[in-house]
Amino acid sequence: MEGYRILEIKESVFADNDRDAELLRQELKEKKVFLLNLMSSPGAGKTSTLKKTIALLKDEIGIGVMEADIDSDVDAAAIEKTGVKVIQLHTGGMCHLDADMTRQGLRGLGTDDVELAILENVGNLVCPAEFDTGSVKNAMILSVPEGHDKPLKYPLMFSICDVLLINKIDVLPYFDFDMDKCVEYVRRLKPEMKIIPICAKTGEGVEEFAQWLRDEVAAWRK
């Protein structure tokens, strides 16, 4: 029997998501829970990156993970092996999560022993960028095989994120990925973006992301 639950989340009835997201952030501030919203294309490496990040942080910080997908529970099963609390959220076909859907997830997860809650959003560079989940910070992963031109095509996603992980740098020799151009395109949209090249497979660069999280969680809970 699995140690995690699958929660079917319901479509929100709230018309004003921005207001609802602000309310959720206030609730999280009072409870001293830091919520990270992690986004990317399908297959960019969200779950692999989380596994390596959790391994670095789980002895210091109480972590809970929400895995949002349209279907399947392969990601929750993968995260469960790290030993942290995890819940699989099914979005009923929805391509994104908004603040109320995230709230449903947090309730299902339970946050009493959680200092860092992580929402792994649906794999999609478009719709999740349009809905504030109530997260304290937004992170995204762009993987080398996707190409360095993605900031040009999905500008909103790059504009709303605080940190960008450029994943799968181990395969840079096999792809026409221009790191300098990518960074330049990103900086045009978000000059202050923290950019961290990583390889989730080997763990390269993940400590820098973990340190960023340590600092952000500590600042939020002060």
Add this chain to the structure above:
Amino acid sequence: MEGYRILEIKESVFADNDRDAELLRQELKEKKVFLLNLMSSPGAGKTSTLKKTIALLKDEIGIGVMEADIDSDVDAAAIEKTGVKVIQLHTGGMCHLDADMTRQGLRGLGTDDVELAILENVGNLVCPAEFDTGSVKNAMILSVPEGHDKPLKYPLMFSICDVLLINKIDVLPYFDFDMDKCVEYVRRLKPEMKIIPICAKTGEGVEEFAQWLRDEVAAWRK
């Protein structure tokens, strides 16, 4: 000066997209225009695959391409170099195209000399699957770096497509991609799916896709 136009398409006013899509297909049947709707995640290789496919077909078949993106015109610029007619569609932030948006694109492109019209949809495995564009056939690309578990997570997309191109097979040695498992997951959703492993970079496998298109275009125009 570029030889292609950028068209800002408008959100549809039609409530019944399925009915509108059927109407568009009838119009296309009368005009003997075959419309292919090509979908994938961001960066799976839609444009690269089209470039190689067009090179094989453009001397036999009149081709017109619609490049749909939220922003930028890098894809239209790339397709223009192949020598076929192309138009860049901007979706105004929309994550998918429906039938009326596709009709706007076809009008902008002009179909008098077009036997094969190709819509390169917005890079997204979720929303485009939910909207019938009026296409005669749907094709999708899954790339090796995305992983073999994608059919489990995005079942609708795999269910509505007629042909699946598995791209970037040149990098199979560097990724944990299980081709047999991928094919098995796909067949569960769509037993009759035509599956073609390709490498858009080298052109490997693309002739099989081109032949599938030759046959489909000929059958539609009979």
